[in-house]
Amino acid sequence: MIxxxxxxxxxxxxxVAVGICFTACKQKNIKKETPLVQYEEPESVLxxxxxxLPEGFQIEVYADSIDGARSMAMGNNGTLFVGTRNENVVxxxxxxxxxxxxDNVMVVDTSLKVPNGIAFRNGALYVAEVGRLVRYDSIExxxxxxxxxxxxxxxxxxxxxxxxxxIAFGPxxxxxxxxxxxxxxxxxxxxxxxxxxxxRMDPDGGNREIYVxxxxxxxxxxxxxxxxxxxxxxNGRDMMGDDIPPCELNRVAEAGQHFGYPFCHGGIxxxxxxxxxxxxxxFEPPVQQLGAHVAPLAVKFYRGSMFPKKxxxxxxxxxxxxxxxxxxxGYKIAMxxxxxxxxxxxxxxxxxxxxxxxxxxFGRPVDMLFLEDGSMLISDDYGDAIYRVSYIGDKLAMN
Numbered sequence: 001m002i003x004x005x006x007x008x009x010x011x012x013x014x015x016v017a018v019g020i021c022f023t024a025c026k027q028k029n030i031k032k033e034t035p036l037v038q039y040e041e042p043e044s045v046l047x048x049x050x051x052x053l054p055e056g057f058q059i060e061v062y063a064d065s066i067d068g069a070r071s072m073a074m075g076n077n078g079t080l081f082v083g084t085r086n087e088n089v090v091x092x093x094x095x096x097x098x099x100x101x102x103d104n105v106m107v108v109d110t111s112l113k114v115p116n117g118i119a120f121r122n123g124a125l126y127v128a129e130v131g132r133l134v135r136y137d138s139i140e141x142x143x144x145x146x147x148x149x150x151x152x153x154x155x156x157x158x159x160x161x162x163x164x165x166x167i168a169f170g171p172x173x174x175x176x177x178x179x180x181x182x183x184x185x186x187x188x189x190x191x192x193x194x195x196x197x198x199x200r201m202d203p204d205g206g207n208r209e210i211y212v213x214x215x216x217x218x219x220x221x222x223x224x225x226x227x228x229x230x231x232x233x234x235n236g237r238d239m240m241g242d243d244i245p246p247c248e249l250n251r252v253a254e255a256g257q258h259f260g261y262p263f264c265h266g267g268i269x270x271x272x273x274x275x276x277x278x279x280x281x282x283f284e285p286p287v288q289q290l291g292a293h294v295a296p297l298a299v300k301f302y303r304g305s306m307f308p309k310k311x312x313x314x315x316x317x318x319x320x321x322x323x324x325x326x327x328x329x330g331y332k333i334a335m336x337x338x339x340x341x342x343x344x345x346x347x348x349x350x351x352x353x354x355x356x357x358x359x360x361x362f363g364r365p366v367d368m369l370f371l372e373d374g375s376m377l378i379s380d381d382y383g384d385a386i387y388r389v390s391y392i393g394d395k396l397a398m399n
Contacts, residue, residue: 046383047362051352056308056393059350062377063093063102063386069379071166072369072386073120077140080369081108081125082379082386083118085164090115090127092143093386100375100388108136108146116219117165119175121203128165128177131158133205152205157182157192162217166297171228174200180217185237185262185273189213196261198232212252214259214283220298220318220367227341229253231287233296233317236265242325245269246289247296249315249336249343257284287336288343293322294330298367306374307391313337316349318365318378328359333368333378350389353380 162180267285
């Protein structure tokens, strides 16, 4: 009896072992796929239905919960890099399934101070702090373990007031870096000629020079697709009332030009403190006077294939919005229509981030970037988001 029981137990053990082996072998043959989406993006609560766009356009949330999203640059392999100002974070955002919505968000660095400005060249990500520029080589190949950045320079002024930078490479392969005035109004050039200017340099930091003067605080510039001339926005001074002076859209016709600050604002308003020293007609006037205190940041020209052809006549401007006006203004994407180098209208492209009646806001546009399909990305450092604007008018007409 004991022997029979032992045989039965052994048989059971063999059957169990065979069952385990069969199950294990079966599971081993099952192909395990790594989930594509690693970034569990929360459902956006931003009320984008409040945003008003021209007929035929739509806006969607491309990436949410991107704290303090500001300047944007696109990598060669489709990685969207995003800088911040107060958050001290640089992001890398991917849309790997190509559905025009982010599905992977990584952090490149959290150790930088005010990494607002970013640019991309030859596989390297350039990031501008207030007084320093660093470079991450071959960054898209090392997103899981970003390299220690190379310091390109560390000897620019370190004052935080208007010290955050917007940077970009021009058609001459020079890196353009602004140095804002370290004040609301002052003649800071007596301390350092680089203040209130836009500088430029070689990619390795060599041959640095002042390109243009008299620029109070530009946080956005670009080059005209045909003329290759630099166009930039400039933020007007504060504490002169709600409606003066105007902010500016400017065009650089040649190196060395002076755009008026601190002596003249908007080409027409002599400064109450410094205006007596020099007349407005000594300086380059803006192409377009923008609204007072609208805080214009990015400016971009459209040359994609998605928007209607007429939008190639416009300069798009992200108006970040006022901070101390008695009633808020800005908080929109504006357009300046051009005929050659002459502005013929100043219009609204997208608004609704600000409720004019309640004066409540849910977003502040900062930067713009165009994707390969011609759609527009807009960063928002107040709503912590990136939006995508596309044109679907032709599709609507066919339905």
